[in-house]
Amino acid sequence: MSTPVIQGWCPGALRPMQSGDGLVVRVRPRGGRLTPDQARGIAQLAALHGSGLIDLSNRANLQLRGVTDASHPALIDGLRGFDLIDTDATDEARRNIIVSPFWTEGDGSQEIAAALARALSAQDAPNLPGKFGFSIDLAKSSTIRTASVDIRIEWHLSGWLVRGESFVTGAMVDTPEAAATAALELARWFVDSGGVEGGRGRMVRLWQNEPRNTRHDRLPLRFREGSDAMLGNAPPPKPGTFAQGQLVGFEFGQMQAETLAQLGDLGPLRVTPWRMLLIEGLTEAPQIPGLITRADDPMLRVIACTGAPGCLQAHAATRPLARALAPKLTETLHVSGCAKGCAHPTAAPLTLTATPTGFSLIRNGTASGTPLREGLSADDLTETNILNEFP
């Protein structure tokens, strides 16, 4: 399998990433929420300065595609007018915060997100790697534990718990400011403990590299003598009606600008790490073309990255194949244009990874996992039952 290029950073709005179809400009909604004006504004700007295609990322952001070097400055000016741009690229890269879309008014989630964003933009904030992120989920049963983050702020019986990813204990806090302070203390400890190498690093990797018998002792006192993480863990939700509104999906997490504008007309939108949007307060599924509103829609069983020709690293087109295979599937399939696995970095029941010599089939692994079969063509896959031959 050929080795993909690891960028080690995520695109931003001020630091976009080049892709096969132009610049990718990532917009990070504050508190994971877009007002109707912001949603309509992004839609208008995406159509005016990009291709009009908008991706939802598994970091709960929006990505505007097809932007050019010439159109980028005007796009940034427009986004700034909707309060969607940070002071500079460093602030933007640090403000990597996922908020559970199931927050409720007054539960503290929005206040913690604002306090954390302020703390991360302070002059003395730690210099964190580009992919380092935070999550806020104050529900008793967390739905976002599968999201890739490094520091979590979670509900606890006696307050809120701040803990590192994969740590079993954390520090208890009771105000948004205290939560932000504790999260930054843990982030500083991560940096001081050698968590960053060559500008990259993740909390889980640092933790796994520590000897098992001593790693707990290395934690700052209040993170090791605080409380244990709660076990409540819910699977990622499907489209449908929730107390907070309607959760809707999109084929491959991608929509046209016009769709975003129509959704903005229905109410404020909450971004999610599942490439779906929650429309606040809506009690019925919206009748807008291109939305996935049913929990049993076959397209929810496939995940596929941009693939060729949109991504420069892709060895094949991914989405037409995933679309053709969706009705045949009984479990989740990830189709990846290369071994990097951007669309689904963790293991999937079935993965097809494009290589220069065809697709590799991987069972219960990531896109770079060990294949069971190699050199498969798109025709092999669509015209046979190969995918269901491996229990």
Ligand code: SF4
């Ligand atoms: S996984 Fe897909 S989107 Fe990511 S680099 Fe490879 S081909 Fe491109």
